[in-house]
Amino acid sequence: MSVLVTGGCGYIGSHTCVELLNRNYDVVIVDNLSNSKRSVVDKIEEITHKNVKFYEDDVCDKDALRKIFNENKIDMVIHFAGFKAVGESVLNPMKYYRNNLVSTICLCEVMKEYNCKNLVFSSSATVYGTPRRVPIKETAHLSTTNPYGTTKLFIERILTDLYKSDNEWNIVLLRYFNPIGAHESGLIGEDPNGIPNNLMPYIVKVATHELNELSVFGNDYNTKDGTGVRDYIHVVDLAIGHVKAIEKINKSKGLFIYNLGTGKGYSVLEVLNTFMKVNNVDVKYKIVGRRSGDVASCYANPEKALKGLGFKTTKNLEEMCRDAYNFAIKNK
Numbered sequence: 001m002s003v004l005v006t007g008g009c010g011y012i013g014s015h016t017c018v019e020l021l022n023r024n025y026d027v028v029i030v031d032n033l034s035n036s037k038r039s040v041v042d043k044i045e046e047i048t049h050k051n052v053k054f055y056e057d058d059v060c061d062k063d064a065l066r067k068i069f070n071e072n073k074i075d076m077v078i079h080f081a082g083f084k085a086v087g088e089s090v091l092n093p094m095k096y097y098r099n100n101l102v103s104t105i106c107l108c109e110v111m112k113e114y115n116c117k118n119l120v121f122s123s124s125a126t127v128y129g130t131p132r133r134v135p136i137k138e139t140a141h142l143s144t145t146n147p148y149g150t151t152k153l154f155i156e157r158i159l160t161d162l163y164k165s166d167n168e169w170n171i172v173l174l175r176y177f178n179p180i181g182a183h184e185s186g187l188i189g190e191d192p193n194g195i196p197n198n199l200m201p202y203i204v205k206v207a208t209h210e211l212n213e214l215s216v217f218g219n220d221y222n223t224k225d226g227t228g229v230r231d232y233i234h235v236v237d238l239a240i241g242h243v244k245a246i247e248k249i250n251k252s253k254g255l256f257i258y259n260l261g262t263g264k265g266y267s268v269l270e271v272l273n274t275f276m277k278v279n280n281v282d283v284k285y286k287i288v289g290r291r292s293g294d295v296a297s298c299y300a301n302p303e304k305a306l307k308g309l310g311f312k313t314t315k316n317l318e319e320m321c322r323d324a325y326n327f328a329i330k331n332k
C-alpha cells in the first residue's frame, strides 16, 4: 500500500514516514522545503533502511500533484503540509489562509481526479480555542483565537462538506495536542528556524546555550503550580497515531475525528524540572507575565482514539525530554 505524505520532511511528517516504512508501507513525500531540509529524506532512509520517493514540489501546484499521481499508484494521503506559527499567522494572515487552505483544496481536487479518496488530515487542539472544560472531548465547542487556528477549523469544515457531498471519501481528522521529543536515533527531530515560540524547543536552546534564559509565561493560573498545563505527546507516539488512522480507513468507511494526546496535563515547571533532571543540565528561567491568548489548562480526553483507533501513548515525559535533548546535541 502506497501513502503520499505531504510535508513529509517536516517534524511530525518525518516521524510518520519512519513508522509507515517500518510497517512496510511504500512512502512518497511531497514537500517544498519551506520549513525543512532535503537531508531529512536521507535520515528517514538511514533509520529505516528503506527507500522513499521524494518530490520537491508545492502542494498548491496541481500539475505537480498530477505528475506525482501519474507516476505512483497512491492509495492514501496524509496531509501535513502547511504553516503552523501562531504569532506569524496574526501578523500575516493571508500567507496562512493561502497556503493552508489552497494546498488542501488543490490536493483534494487532484485526489478526486485520480479516484484516491482516503485522507488523513493534521488538525490541532487549537480548534478548541479557549476550552470550557478539561479534559477535552471531540464533541467540545469549537472556536479559534488566531488565523492559524482558523485555517484548521475551516479545513475541518471543508473536508466535512466534501465527505457529505460524496460518501466514498474516507477522512480522518486528527487533533494533535502538544507534540515534543524526537526519534530515539537523534537523526530526526524538531529544528525550528529562528527563536522558537513553543516551550520545548525554547528549553532545548537554553540548555545548549543558544539562548540565555527561558521566560515562563505566568505563574498565577489556576493550576497545580500556577503555570500553564498542556498535554505533551511524544512525536513517535503521535506518528503511530497516523498509522492507526490509516489502518482505520482500511477497515471502516466514513469521516472520523480523534484527539491525539496522552490525557495527562503537565505544567511548564514540571516540564522544565523533568528536562533538567533527566538530562542533568541546567536551564535558566525567569517568571514573566502571561502570554496573550494562552489558556490555563488544555489536555485531551483520549478515550475516543483508544476505542476507535486502538491508540494509546506509551512514552512518558522523561522520554520526551531525553529525546528532545539528544536530538539537539547530536545536531548542534
Ligand code: NAD
Pocket: 006, 007, 008, 009, 010, 011, 012, 013, 030, 031, 032, 033, 034, 035, 036, 057, 058, 059, 060, 079, 080, 081, 082, 083, 084, 099, 103, 122, 123, 124, 125, 176, 177, 178, 179
Ligand atoms: P513542519 O513545519 O515541521 O512541517 C510542515 C512541512 O510542510 C514542512 O516540511 C514544510 O516545508 C512543508 N510545507 C509547508 N507548506 C507546503 C506546501 N504548500 N507544499 C509542500 N510542502 C509544504 O510542521 P509540523 O510540526 O511537522 O506540523 C505538521 C502539521 O501538523 C501542520 O499542518 C501543523 O499545522 C500540524 N500541527 C502541528 C502541531 C505542532 O505543535 N507541531 C500541533 C498541531 C497540528
Ligand code: UFG
Pocket: 084, 086, 124, 125, 126, 127, 176, 177, 178, 179, 197, 198, 199, 200, 202, 214, 215, 216, 217, 218, 227, 228, 229, 230, 268, 291, 294
Ligand atoms: N511557554 C512558556 N515559555 C515559552 C513558551 C511557552 O512559558 O517560551 C508556556 C506557555 O505559556 C504554555 C506552555 O508553555 O503554558 C506551552 O506553550 P507552547 O507554545 O509550547 O504550546 P501551546 O499550547 O501554546 O500551543 C501549541 C501550538 C498550537 C497548538 C497547540 C495544541 O503552538 O498551534 O500547541 O496543539 F494549537
